[in-house]
Amino acid sequence: MAIPHLDLSSLRVLVAEDNPHMRSILRMLLTGYGIRRIFEAEDGASALEMIGSRDPDLLLVDWMMPILDGADLTRIVRRSPEPNCYVPIIAVTAHTQRQRVIAARDCGVTEVMCKPVSARGLYLRIANCVLNQRDFVRTKGYFGPDRRRFQSPTFLGAERRGVRRDDGYTLDGPGEVDQSHSETNTRDSMIS
Amino acid sequence: MASDPTKSNDGxxxxxxxxxxxxxxxxxxxREAARFDPVKSAEAALERLSADFDSWMANEAATLGAAWAEIQANGMTEENGATLFRAAHDIKGQASTLGYPLVGAVAGSLCHLIEHVPTESLPAKLVAQHVDAVRAMVAETAQKEENPTAxxxxxxxxxxxxxxxxxxAPPADQGQT
Structure with missing residues (x-):
């Protein structure tokens, strides 16, 4: 896959990561991409404060932080007032199990970056957040980036918005979403 | 600026x-792209940082050791158990980047054990063997995946x-972390 060379110098990125070494690695990668405005939060609570004060264009969120973890932070951001609720979130996690990735996506993350982090892998996800910005979907049980990145005519997974309608759009409701079938959804939010 | 729904339907x-x-x-x-490749630039930046990786790995191993020592001294609680798991999880996620992929594998195995075995059944000897292995491999800078002992x-x-x-562990709770 050809990677577009982007001038990312105007992008504002907030890194929420409790581990100082990982924070340094992420900052170094972002700096290497040419991003100049990088803000760092040591925990989820500080990240929330900085989202309000620093107005980031993108969040990198460690999924496992003490007290307020990545899932909690993502849910709070998605419930926050506009425009912060739309900020793209890249979850950075050492959990590699597919069901964990799907759970992160269902919290409202935009991309998932499984560790070990690579320069190419993180750049691809940032580029995807910026160039292929997805619409957001609001249902009774979800607010976040449209999880249907690809519209596959041969999709056989769970119909997560409820009963399929003729116009291609469907309804949703917490009771209608059978999470146990989520793993069959091939239209997940990861890029390979 | 308020965002107008572009499509809406019942619910x-x-x-x-x-x-x-x-x-x-x-x-x-x-022309610009020929002069600056963001990915190569980031890889070069990481390479410059790599001089610190051995000491960072030693710090992470020490954090894991301290978490285990606290449990051995005072018994396992929800809090110190979470600290141990977080230390192992950090190593699992970072070790490859820091040049210690096999240490990451040991830490991953420890995460798997802690996450899927009830606290009261957690085998202290096996946990200690994981912690000791991490410390020994870091002390010996066992970085190469081909290292036969590691x-x-x-x-x-x-x-x-x-x-x-x-x-x-219960059958439904045995997946890799």
Whole structure:
């Protein structure tokens, strides 16, 4: 896959990561991409404060932080007032199990970056957040980036918005979403 | 700026994010791209940072050791158990980047054990063997995946852990972390 060379110098990125070494690695990668405005939060609570004060264009969120973890932070951001609720979130996690990735996506993350982090892998996800910005979907049980990145005519997974309608759009409701079938959804939010 | 739903139907709406991030970035011209590759630049930046990686790995191993020492001294609680798991999880996630992939595998095995075995059934000896293995491999800078001693240690710990988890954890709770 050809990677577009982007001038990312105007992008504002907030890194929420409790581990100082990982924070340094992420900052170094972002700096290497040419991003100049990088803000760092040591925990989820500080990240929330900085989202309000620093107005980031993108969040990198460690999924496992003490007290307020990545899932909690993502849910709070998605419930926050506009425009912060739309900020793209890249979850950075050492959990590699597919069901964990799907759970992160269902919290409202935009991309998932499984560790070990690579320069190419993180750049691809940032580029995807910026160039292929997805619409957001609001249902009774979800607010976040449209999880249907690809519209596959041969999709056989769970119909997560409820009963399929003729116009291609469907309804949703917490009771209608059978999470146990989520793993069959091939239209997940990861890029390979 | 309020975002108008672009499509709505009974019970859900699709909303365009108000901030178009494409306006904040620019695709470089061929000439610029020839001079600056963001991925190669980031790899070079990471390479410059790598002089610190051995000491960072030693710090992470020490954090894991301290977490285990606290449990040995005072018994396992929810709090110190979480600290141990977080220390192992940090190593699992970072070790490859820091140049210690086999240490990451040991830490991953420890995460698997802690996450899938009830606290009261957690085998202290096996946990201690994981912690000791991490510390020894870092102390010996066992970085190469071909290192036969480290490889054998990883394989054996992983095998014993998987066997223990299979015998102890509920069937639905045995996946890799």
């Amino acid at each position: 859900y709406e699709v909303v365009k994010p108000p901030r178009d991030l494409r306006s904040k970035v620019r695709v470089m011209s061929e 490889r054998a240690l990883v394989d054996r710990l992983t095998e014993v852990t998987e066997d223990f988890v299979a015998r102890t």
